[in-house]
Amino acid sequence: MSILIAYPKGRLGDELMELLKETPLALDAVAMKSRVLRIPTATPEVQALLLKGSDLPRYVAAGVAALGIVGSDTLDELDMDLLELADLEFGACRMSLCVPQGTTLEELRNRPHLRLATKFLRSTEAWLAKEGLTAELVPLSSSVELAPLLGLADGIVDLVQTGGTLKAHGLVEIALLGRSSARLVAARGAYLSEPHRIKPLAEILIKALKGKG
Amino acid sequence: MPVRTPHFPDLLFRAAGRLRRWETALMNLLEKSGCREMHPSLVMREGVPQDALRFFDGDDLVALRWDFTVALAGVVTRRFPEPPGKISYAGGVFRRPVQPWEAVERFEVGCELIEAKANGESDLELARLLMAVPGAIGLKNAILHLGNAALVRRPLEAEQLSPELTQAVVSALSRRAPHRVRQVLEGHPAAERLTAHAQALVSELGGIEALKALDASPYAELLTLERQHMAQTLQSLLPILPPNLELRLDLADVEGLDFYTGPTLRLWAPGAQQELASGGRYDGLYPELGKPWQAAGFCVRLSRLLDLAETRPDLFEQP
Numbered sequence: 001m002s003i004l005i006a007y008p009k010g011r012l013g014d015e016l017m018e019l020l021k022e023t024p025l026a027l028d029a030v031a032m033k034s035r036v037l038r039i040p041t042a043t044p045e046v047q048a049l050l051l052k053g054s055d056l057p058r059y060v061a062a063g064v065a066a067l068g069i070v071g072s073d074t075l076d077e078l079d080m081d082l083l084e085l086a087d088l089e090f091g092a093c094r095m096s097l098c099v100p101q102g103t104t105l106e107e108l109r110n111r112p113h114l115r116l117a118t119k120f121l122r123s124t125e126a127w128l129a130k131e132g133l134t135a136e137l138v139p140l141s142s143s144v145e146l147a148p149l150l151g152l153a154d155g156i157v158d159l160v161q162t163g164g165t166l167k168a169h170g171l172v173e174i175a176l177l178g179r180s181s182a183r184l185v186a187a188r189g190a191y192l193s194e195p196h197r198i199k200p201l202a203e204i205l206i207k208a209l210k211g212k213g
Numbered sequence: 214m215p216v217r218t219p220h221f222p223d224l225l226f227r228a229a230g231r232l233r234r235w236e237t238a239l240m241n242l243l244e245k246s247g248c249r250e251m252h253p254s255l256v257m258r259e260g261v262p263q264d265a266l267r268f269f270d271g272d273d274l275v276a277l278r279w280d281f282t283v284a285l286a287g288v289v290t291r292r293f294p295e296p297p298g299k300i301s302y303a304g305g306v307f308r309r310p311v312q313p314w315e316a317v318e319r320f321e322v323g324c325e326l327i328e329a330k331a332n333g334e335s336d337l338e339l340a341r342l343l344m345a346v347p348g349a350i351g352l353k354n355a356i357l358h359l360g361n362a363a364l365v366r367r368p369l370e371a372e373q374l375s376p377e378l379t380q381a382v383v384s385a386l387s388r389r390a391p392h393r394v395r396q397v398l399e400g401h402p403a404a405e406r407l408t409a410h411a412q413a414l415v416s417e418l419g420g421i422e423a424l425k426a427l428d429a430s431p432y433a434e435l436l437t438l439e440r441q442h443m444a445q446t447l448q449s450l451l452p453i454l455p456p457n458l459e460l461r462l463d464l465a466d467v468e469g470l471d472f473y474t475g476p477t478l479r480l481w482a483p484g485a486q487q488e489l490a491s492g493g494r495y496d497g498l499y500p501e502l503g504k505p506w507q508a509a510g511f512c513v514r515l516s517r518l519l520d521l522a523e524t525r526p527d528l529f530e531q532p
Contacts, residue, residue, distance in 0.1 A: 063486035081311065083389045084388040084390035085389060189485055192463070193481040193483050193485055
């Protein structure tokens with residue numbers, strides 16, 4: 001049976017495609033441009049899936065894909081039953097509370113009804129509980145930085161890599177909730193029942209990706 | 214948020230026949246080993262947990278049997294002045310699953326060894342019985358993982374971590390992620406030691422050589438007895454290993470750590486997504502119920518085996 005590895009689409013995916021070139025798990029360039037769902041890799045019997053980050057852990061937890069690469073922020077949000085074999089230390093970013101310039105954390109604390117927009121509901125809830133705060137959470141899946149500008153929320157919790165997008169929207173970071181980086185994940189069943197098949201592939205990925213981003 | 218549709222399986226024809234056949238084969242196996250069968254009531258009235266299927270019987274909150282070990286412990290402590298020795302059971306349990314694709318009603322066969330004072334032989338006997346399970350149900354290849362809950366419990370107790378930190382470390386180990394252990398213990402005096410221990414535990418999964426990984430643990434001395442016990446168990450079992458069964462040591466097995474106190478057992482099939490049977494020593498249960506007894510047992514998850522037989526028929530002998 002062939003082995004499936006789930007790679008993320010988007011920014012994280014773009015970074016790792018470059019890093020995987022010339023490795024045994026490099027993706028077939030021709031297939032990448034087609035509409036093929038299972039993309040061959042340089043290793044026969046190993047195919048790749050390109051998935052949205054938020055869907056990827058489900059494919060791995062269900063054992064459809066034996067291995068996957070996904071941001072730790074997504075893992076924390078979904079809390080799926082899977083193994084997390086390594087912190088690959090690339091795609092690093094901060095998860096921060098961001099507000100319009102001039103607003104302070106103290107001001108937010110004093111608001112009788114605080115509204116925060118985010119796609120990281122679980123992490124935000126955990127931070128609020130730790131800080132002893134309550135807030136209305138506004139779930140958004142994209143362009144979160146628009147929310148405070150248009151009055152939908154007082155602030156946002158989002159991932160920040162360079163801070164460029166925040167600056168462009170007049171937002172600043174006022175609290176750090178955590179840090180995120182790419183993680184190598186594995187299906188519990190596949191890894192524990194067939195380590196001789198899965199471990200060598202995991203080692204190739206760690207060697208090619210860890211600390212390279 | 215995950216959407217969960219409660220799934221109560223109706224077994225038709227082939228699956229129903231398989232369940233009956235496997236249940237019979239396994240209960241015969243357990244009976245031959247000296248187990249006496251018990252069948253605790255389907256309705257449980259005490260200590261009803263939230264994930265049970267609960268309902269009111271008049272003014273009383275009751276639940277469908279959610280766990281055989283707990284149900285049997287209730288019966289045994291009420292009715293037996295002395296530990297009953299080896300007992301077996303078969304039937305369904307009802308519990309809302311952690312994974313959304315698992316059924317609420319699950320079929321199980323299992324056994325328990327309840328004794329006044331256990332010795333190393335009890336754990337070996339349990340392992341030997343579990344080793345016979347794949348052959349009894351026609352599973353062509355299987356892997357038995359031997360673990361020991363004390364490998365994690367004892368260092369955590371020695372460091373006197375808070376319950377919250379303990380839970381966070383166990384959760385990180387369950388993911389086999391030493392980097393998460395480091396993260397959750399950031400700033401704690403035991404952070405470096407427990408991270409090194411986690412790295413040692415997850416580094417190997419295999420035969421007796423896996424125990425050498427413990428050399429790198431700061432708790433190697435503390436765990437000398439557990440290490441010796443695992444080596445002895447492996448050496449006792451290897452000569453009687455049935456064909457097509459592989460034995461592996463899994464030092465990082467932390468599933469059920471709040472329940473298990475010593476050696477643990479997990480049965481896998483190559484490529485299976487979930488363990489097919491699991492068990493181990495849980496010496497804390499009966500003292501909590503007021504009986505100074507020790508106990509160990511395992512449970513064969515027939516529902517998972519039925520699913521596996523549908524999706525991977527190649528893994529089973531044809532009847």
